[in-house]
Amino acid sequence: MDTTSSQQPLGQLIQQGLVWHGLRQTQPQGLLSSGHKILDQALAGGLPEQGLMLIHSDVGIGELRFLQGYLQRRCQQGLLVFIDPPIELCHEGLSSLGLATENCLLIKPKQGKDSLWAMEQCLQSGACDLVLWWENSQLMCHNKNGQRAQQAKLQIAQAKRLKLAAARGQAMALIFRSRQASQQNLPASLSINLNAKARGLELSITKRSHGWPINKLFIDLQTQWPQLCVPKRPNNITPLASQQRSLG
């Protein structure tokens, strides 16, 4: 009797996925399909439903489009909050992603330090499904607006707070960072690096809460976004040297 009761907390911890087994890869609870088979397989089910996700990427390479399926599935009734987007949002663009724009909320704090506060409030309120924040949004879009030079930069303690807030409100925090951002060990559920490719994205997972990192996964965006892919050349056409260079 005694042993079982003392073992119970550990069993609970394992069940909740808080103890990580290197050998035994259990399938953690609360995953949502990302909409890409290859990624779902690599992540043993999909992207986490709640927690903190870091995305290291440039603006405009498809960092939101590749999440389309996930965003649609994740946003049910709650708010979808955009904090400090690097450029103004386009209404039609968001609805072409399949998002209900009437549930979107845009927050533009006047002071950099308020961004994190707003994010924490949104996450823990229980009213939001997803909160998207662009760290260093000024740098990302080369904005010359000098008065807000003191942009919030995510520290470990802050990331922890956000993660706890997300757990409380059962929300997902998506943080977009520049690719140059320091890869310090933030307590994120998932940390993704994105690289632009001609017909999709090259994705590397540098940190995962229930598994090993994954290197260089190719996400094909051709079927979803045919207009935003470099078309395949017929074999009998040789491109000009200059074009070949820029296409990489």
Next chain:
Amino acid sequence: MLWLYLHFPQLQLDLLHRQSPSPSGQAVIIVEKKLNRIVQANALAKKQGIELGMGLASAVALHKQLKLFQYRAQIENQHLQQLAQTLYQSNGGIVIEEPDGLLLEASSMLLYHQGLDNYWRTVLAQLKGLKVHYSTAYSPTAAKILARSGTDQISDNKKLIHSRLKQLDINSLPLPQKKLEQLHRLGIRTLGKLLRLPLKELAKRFDIALLKLIGQINNELKTPLDYFQPKEYFRRYLPLFYEIDNAQQLFKPLPKLLSQLENFLRRHNAVAEIIELVLQQREQEDLQLEIRSSQGQERAEAWLELCRLRFENLQLQAPVESIEIICRQYQQQGRNHRDLFSQRQQRGEQRLLIDHLQARLGTDSILRLSSNDSHIPEQASELLTAELTTPKPALSPAALRPIFLHQQPRPLSQELILFHGPERIQSQWWQREIQRDYYIARDPQGRWCWIFKDQKQRWFLQGYFS
């Protein structure tokens, strides 16, 4: 008819003591500036030998460490209004006798309260912390004179009241000094003696004012009464015992005011959407703050939380002398029911969240996207402040649109490869002339851009397909 008169001899002083419960060891006096006369003094000041009616100089000579306030009839009047508002719960007819008295019509309330004693207990419970002289009588003027002379008697016995009236000193009558002296010289020292005199004889020697007064005391003449009507909005004024120069400390006296607001709203079965806070600053203009709750709120705690957020980035230019809370608009509760279905409840949470964000970041920082009837990309979406109105959903776009859009297109500075286009977007003839050919292009870093060429063949970057 039985009347009850309440006389508050030191209302302003009691108010000061009420909000900061123990300014212990401090002798406080309130001075009427024009007459240079002490009108109110607390027990400690009186112990030092300070008497009402004394000049300021003699008071200071008696005791050096005096805390001095200026008498303001406005404060007392405002508080009388508040008292009348609270007493209105248990009383029908209330007359405000400015600046320091209330006249209550008691006889019609006795049945409801089951007796005079119960009635008096209910009234007294609402006057906590205030020094009050009171008396009942069968005419308003008699009750007033009795209460002001400190009778402190509650009775419906006509004989008892009459004997009390008879014993009253003639000096306590509201008559000019000259006339009182005249009565003295005639050997009339008590009211009883005056009442015994035949009116005819009195009319020969005195003017109509005295006769009128006697008539009103005997209830033979009617006293004109202006009955109190409860205000349709909430307004509370709180003078501060000490000036406050820190916004965080300002937060402390608020709960009391807000709980009064809650009581007011509860009584009206209403919720407030906006409250105004007026902070009176020393030698500066009043600071007016508007605090909103889009959902409508009546709970004091919720308002307190919103006020706290609002105060967090508040800069005071000068110390604050008083706080006033005004609530003009309130709505009937039950307008939006909360029910068990999850979506509705979440909507409530959303509004609460938006209130919190707005309180700290300002209303213009929280925005919603709405569509606008325009083909020009930068005019097609509109940012609205997050009010209750639901924004218009986007029309399904004819062609692909970027997620990020520069409101002001930027001149294109680097080499791109065009993939799709052109898509021509042209303004209507009555608008500013715009004619653009849009292309989807990719830059060397692999970003998908939305660019256009205008009429003058200049290239611009408009957005990114993130």
